[in-house]
Amino acid sequence: MMRTRPLKVALLGCGVVGSEVARIMTTHADDLAARIGAPVELAGVAVRRPSKVREGIDPALVTTDATALVKRGDIDVVVEVIGGIEPARSLITAAFEHGASVVSANKALLAQDGAALHAAAEQQGKDLYYEAAVAGAIPLIRPLRESLAGDKVNRVLGIVNGTTNFILDKMDSTGAGYQEALDEATALGYAEADPTADVEGFDAAAKAAILAGIAFHTRVRLDDVYREGMTEVTASDFASARNMGCTIKLLAICERAEDGGSVTARVHPAMIPLSHPLASVRGAYNAVFVESDASGQLMFYGPGAGGAPTASAVLGDLVAVCRNRLNSTTGPGESAYAALPVSGMGQVVTRYHISLDVADKPGVLAQVATVFAEHGVSIDTVRQQGKDGEASLVVVTHRASDAALTGTVEALRKLDTVRGVASIMRVEGE
Numbered sequence: 283m284m285r286t287r288p289l290k291v292a293l294l295g296c297g298v299v300g301s302e303v304a305r306i307m308t309t310h311a312d313d314l315a316a317r318i319g320a321p322v323e324l325a326g327v328a329v330r331r332p333s334k335v336r337e338g339i340d341p342a343l344v345t346t347d348a349t350a351l352v353k354r355g356d357i358d359v360v361v362e363v364i365g366g367i368e369p370a371r372s373l374i375t376a377a378f379e380h381g382a383s384v385v386s387a388n389k390a391l392l393a394q395d396g397a398a399l400h401a402a403a404e405q406q407g408k409d410l411y412y413e414a415a416v417a418g419a420i421p422l423i424r425p426l427r428e429s430l431a432g433d434k435v436n437r438v439l440g441i442v443n444g445t446t447n448f449i450l451d452k453m454d455s456t457g458a459g460y461q462e463a464l465d466e467a468t469a470l471g472y473a474e475a476d477p478t479a480d481v482e483g484f485d486a487a488a489k490a491a492i493l494a495g496i497a498f499h500t501r502v503r504l505d506d507v508y509r510e511g512m513t514e515v516t517a518s519d520f521a522s523a524r525n526m527g528c529t530i531k532l533l534a535i536c537e538r539a540e541d542g543g544s545v546t547a548r549v550h551p552a553m554i555p556l557s558h559p560l561a562s563v564r565g566a567y568n569a570v571f572v573e574s575d576a577s578g579q580l581m582f583y584g585p586g587a588g589g590a591p592t593a594s595a596v597l598g599d600l601v602a603v604c605r606n607r608l609n610s611t612t613g614p615g616e617s618a619y620a621a622l623p624v625s626g627m628g629q630v631v632t633r634y635h636i637s638l639d640v641a642d643k644p645g646v647l648a649q650v651a652t653v654f655a656e657h658g659v660s661i662d663t664v665r666q667q668g669k670d671g672e673a674s675l676v677v678v679t680h681r682a683s684d685a686a687l688t689g690t691v692e693a694l695r696k697l698d699t700v701r702g703v704a705s706i707m708r709v710e711g712e
């Protein structure tokens with residue numbers, strides 16, 4: 283039976299995502315009420331610029347005092363789509379203290395302070411949901427937290443940042459320049475308020491921390507995630523990748539060590555074969571593979587950024603949280619019982635594509651090969667191209683630890699015949 287008293291929602295932030303949340307709440311009001319079992323009412327909208335015209339939003343609901351809004355006491359759910367650490371963190375904490383549950387899209391905050399926020403929610407008997415924080419519209423948090431709760435996840439690998447995938451795709455497929463592609467991604471509402479978060483890999487690293495924590499039932503913070511952005515990927519890297527039948531993607535990879543005793547989480551550009559499903563992920567789409575003991579390999583795919591897709595995930599959480607409130611219950615909280623240590627990058631094992639500038643004379647290849655052998659790094663293929671006494675040498679390795687590869691590269695740099703290390707890129711997905 284439908285409850286007549288509405289559940290009250292406070293919306294914090296009315297930008298790319300917030301404006302879409304408000305629009306869907308209004309246009310789908312009847313369906314949402316039927317699915318929840320009670321109407322949901324937008325009770326207040328906290329903004330920074332109150333004079334801006336916001337279509338479909340009653341100006342009487344608009345306030346610049348987000349703190350007063352979350353402390354009203356009659357709010358059932360606070361939807362936080364401001365972003366950043368403060369004031370979002372204080373507002374969410376105050377929301378719990380004043381009786382509300384919270385839906386957030388804020389991966390930066392969750393990766394930094396997720397444990398404290400979960401503890402605050404639990405202490406107050408409230409929900410903290412954040413499906414929109416990882417991979418936009420793609421259902422990923424809930425499948426990991428609920429559908430796979432009976433399995434053992436060993437690996438999560440994928441493209442989790444729409445902006446950088448959009449840029450890399452444009453650079454690869456149209457030869458567009460980096461800045462031009464970034465400007466377009468920003469205009470389309472994909473980029474973070476400061477797009478450095480996207481291009482330097484902080485956003486993907488925050489998502490990797492959240493995914494690893496949920497997948498492995500442990501705590502992984504942003505600082506635990508190895509991070510390289512994509513600003514140094516060049517047209518020549520794409521050409522090398524094409525020569526190998528590969529393309530380049532910014533990947534997030536979270537793995538459980540083979541002995542199960544630790545985990546790693548990393549974000550960096552990597553070559554992947556064109557035949558791999560991740561190679562065909564275009565534009566701002568995201569795709570994530572989850573590998574578990576019993577399920578085998580699962581793939582999640584869809585729009586990873588943008589106002590409406592992200593609002594879809596927010597609304598899904600809103601419905602879940604409202605249903606929980608009507609039933610006087612809460613959904614699953616943080617599960618970090620495994621308390622696994624997070625190992626550094628040195629422990630990671632993968633393949634490498636290394637491009638060296640060398641002197642074009644007899645014995646150089648043997649010298650280089652010896653350095654690889656001395657560090658226990660086995661070579662898969664070598665390609666040499668020479669011109670005017672100089673040559674470029676492209677070495678692709680078999681699987682080796684990052685520590686062994688780092689040692690190899692340090693030793694290569696010391697060889698007189700090696701003029702420089704032009705690029706090092708990991709090769710994944712084989």
Ligand SMILES: NC(=O)C1=CN([C@@H]2O[C@H](COP(=O)(O)OP(=O)(O)OC[C@H]3O[C@@H](n4cnc5c(N)ncnc54)[C@H](O)[C@@H]3O)[C@@H](O)[C@H]2O)C=CC1
Pocket residue numbers: 294295296297298299300328329330331346348362363364365366369387388389390414415418471472473474475586587588589592
């Ligand atoms: N845009 C996207 O594709 C996605 C965004 N997200 C996350 O959603 C959140 C919001 O992102 P966007 O909507 O894209 O950002 P945005 O910058 O378009 O919107 C944020 C809004 O919050 C307002 N704001 C800032 N401080 C405020 C305050 N103290 N009180 C009231 N309003 C305040 C800003 O004026 C702005 O309008 C961020 O955490 C972001 O990481 C998550 C997934 C996808």
Ligand SMILES: N[C@@H](CC=O)C(=O)O
Pocket residue numbers: 415416417418442443444445446472473474480485586587588
């Ligand atoms: N800036 C982010 C937005 C979604 O999380 C991205 O590009 O993926």
Ligand code: NA
Pocket residue numbers: 413414415416417418419420421422423595
């Ligand atoms: Na999602």
